Amino acid sequence: MTPLDLVDAVPKPREDDAPRLGRKRDHTRDADILEAALEVLAETGYDGMTVDMVAARARAGKATLYRRWPSKAELVLDAVACLKAPDSDPSRLPDTGTLRGDLIAMIRTPTLKDAERKLQIMAGIVSMLSKSPELAEAAQQAIVEPRARANRFVLQRALERGEIPADVDIDNIAMVSTAMVSYRVLMLRKPTTREYLISIIDGVILPAVGLKPPRL
């Protein structure tokens, strides 16, 4: 540690909430930087992403990033963790009265775009997950779990109103569409379309719970 290390450092230890001299940190930039990180992550993956790319995308200086996050890994962790589950509130899920209606109503174009973007981000960090349990946990909470939860909710509701029998395997069936879309995007490199999701609903999910899809 040389005296030069103190240029941008705190002169002496102090409490986090104590008033500090000088210009205040502009925390409105945090969102821009995290958003830029997610974009680069989706486009190039974790290893292809450089901190310079993120800084340039956010029109920020690299030092600004390092004042807020101690490393690239922490920045990415924070970016993934801040990917909020948009419709995690069950009351905002569709309630059409039938399971098929609910499942179809959950396929909206923005939802589709959002899912594809999250899967691109996932593709960019998959190889990191085994090295970083924190990142795996963050991705789990932000990307993986919300979709399964929404599916479980509409299945549970269909069960409670007697539309489907009580012995269906809700936990597994709730993951079918998510798993198949992930597989299609990550492995088969094909786009997610509304038609594909409908074919999963009518060809797999509804038959699996004992319902017939409507006449062709």
Next chain:
Amino acid sequence: MTPLDLVDAVPKPREDDAPRLGRKRDHTRDADILEAALEVLAETGYDGMTVDMVAARARAGKATLYRRWPSKAELVLDAVACLKAPDSDPSRLPDTGTLRGDLIAMIRTPTLKDAERKLQIMAGIVSMLSKSPELAEAAQQAIVEPRARANRFVLQRALERGEIPADVDIDNIAMVSTAMVSYRVLMLRKPTTREYLISIIDGVILPAVGLKPPRL
């Protein structure tokens, strides 16, 4: 290009199959090197993998690798492409007389281990697939397609003997187990177990084709 560049190079252009002077290349080492590459790939991912690691694992010199493959990318491509589909021959698939029997019989411990390894490899190259269509194609042929084909085969046979109705969505249902196992390994970071696969067969696949799993 300096004269020094010619040390290990061919003095003049010649046909590939023309007889060459000097010690012959030991092509029995190819398999060792490719196997080492797959091991490192599964353990560390494409970007974490270094050519030195592969050479050391195969007890080979780095120059030996570069005599055979022009770059790291080509080595990995070849390694993935040489992952042969072991049971791509339909006649070696089980034929128990029932769909459930066939599906259960296809879960053997070596198959499970093999699948998990291939998925680890897949995790290591997922972020490369969008940059390298050749690698995506190789992974498709070596890892993705064989499993779906085996499932399609036993489903088609069940259909032909009248065990399941003719209107089932074979193409989608054939991918259910593969997609869900991939999802479980890559995203949920949970191991693949025999019990999990049986729960998918009994909880999703058989109900989806209109069959009842046996009494609990």
Next chain:
DNA sequence: TGTATACGGTACTGAGCAGTTTCGGATATA
């Protein structure tokens, strides 16, 4: 037996990148 090439091993080179420092300017407290 001489020459050309392969082998494993090691050292080197050049590029790319994480993280640090510096700079001129802006903004906050005292």
Next chain:
DNA sequence: TATATCCGAAACTGCTCAGTACCGTATACA
């Protein structure tokens, strides 16, 4: 107004790694 910290920008440092060169040795053909 003096000082401390922020900002974007750019230069710098140190390390890692793909790819190359070279060594001593082994093997194949002429």
